[in-house]
Amino acid sequence: MSFTKPFLKWPGGKFRLLHRINEKLDPGKRFVEPFVGSGAVFLNTDYKKYLLADTNPDLINLYLHVQKNEKSFIDYCQSFFTPESNNEERYYQYRTQFNSSKNIRLKSALFLYLNRHCYNGLCRYNSKHEFNTPFGRYKKPYFPKKEIENFHTASQSATFIHASFVETMKQIKRGDVVYCDPPYAPLSKTAYFTDYFAGGFGWEEQIELAEWAAKLSKKGIPVLISNHNTDNTRALYKKAGATTEKFLVRRTISCKTNQRNKVEELLAVF
Numbered sequence: 001m002s003f004t005k006p007f008l009k010w011p012g013g014k015f016r017l018l019h020r021i022n023e024k025l026d027p028g029k030r031f032v033e034p035f036v037g038s039g040a041v042f043l044n045t046d047y048k049k050y051l052l053a054d055t056n057p058d059l060i061n062l063y064l065h066v067q068k069n070e071k072s073f074i075d076y077c078q079s080f081f082t083p084e085s086n087n088e089e090r091y092y093q094y095r096t097q098f099n100s101s102k103n104i105r106l107k108s109a110l111f112l113y114l115n116r117h118c119y120n121g122l123c124r125y126n127s128k129h130e131f132n133t134p135f136g137r138y139k140k141p142y143f144p145k146k147e148i149e150n151f152h153t154a155s156q157s158a159t160f161i162h163a164s165f166v167e168t169m170k171q172i173k174r175g176d177v178v179y180c181d182p183p184y185a186p187l188s189k190t191a192y193f194t195d196y197f198a199g200g201f202g203w204e205e206q207i208e209l210a211e212w213a214a215k216l217s218k219k220g221i222p223v224l225i226s227n228h229n230t231d232n233t234r235a236l237y238k239k240a241g242a243t244t245e246k247f248l249v250r251r252t253i254s255c256k257t258n259q260r261n262k263v264e265e266l267l268a269v270f
């Protein structure tokens with residue numbers, strides 16, 4: 001079975017787990033993703049309507065521009081992908097421009113440029129919310145034209161919101177089907193993944209999310225959560241009333257691409 005690829009590189013993206021996730025999703029009127037990331041899951045489902053949210057404002061602004069594609073936003077994005085733009089000096093100029101610009105259209109196009117030209121597609125910000133991933137040194141960064149066009153088409157039935165998961169959960173109603181892919185809980189106490197938009201997602205948030213899932217499930221709204229399979233995550237979801245299923249997946253969890261480890265993933269069905 002072939003799946004539609006997202007156009008952004010996104011750490012923690014679920015492209016490789018789609019077959020597992022899809023078989024656990026119930027039918028419904030609207031699909032809600034409070035942690036949309038690259039959109040890999042939404043792109044490969046078939047619901048009438050979508051509510052897609054994330055706390056990263058740069059991501060949501062880019063999606064809103066791709067959705068409208070006014071004055072050919074896609075061509076505008078492509079204009080940044082030239083051989084002359086693929087060097088360290090130009091990369092850091094664009095990164096500075098991205099961090100200082102108030103022009104959302106320009107910022108959104110530069111966000112895509114940065115995503116494809118930066119180190120490993122890492123979306124990392126400093127404490128001032130400035131994007132600070134270094135240059136990636138790729139021979140010829142790929143412009144994902146076909147993938148953006150697919151996203152544009154799929155997004156016509158979607159509403160994108162810049163929101164924390166709690167705000168999104170408050171908007172969920174009967175008939176919705178919810179898939180939650182929060183930032184991973186740590187595999188060990190020392191390995192916390194902090195490459196997402198500054199703000200952090202700690203154990204408190206993992207608990208709050210499980211409590212929301214239990215609450216919605218009691219109202220007859222199906223919720224699926226994915227995470228690392230650890231003693232803590234299993235215990236958390238079981239206590240909240242979910243059934244869990246674990247499986248092995250090969251993924252990059254360290255910042256070195258040559259360190260690919262097999263990690264156990266967990267799906268919690270509420």
Ligand SMILES: C[S@@+](CC[C@H](N)C(=O)[O-])C[C@H]1O[C@@H](n2cnc3c(N)ncnc32)[C@H](O)[C@@H]1O
Pocket residue numbers: 010011012013014015034035036037038039040041053054055056163164165166181182183184196197200201
């Ligand atoms: C594991 S990624 C989701 C990946 C996505 N399922 C995919 O396949 O690309 C987690 C996402 O949660 C977002 N995020 C982090 N904290 C959040 C919060 N408190 N509320 C909503 N989204 C949050 C991050 O910006 C990131 O895009």
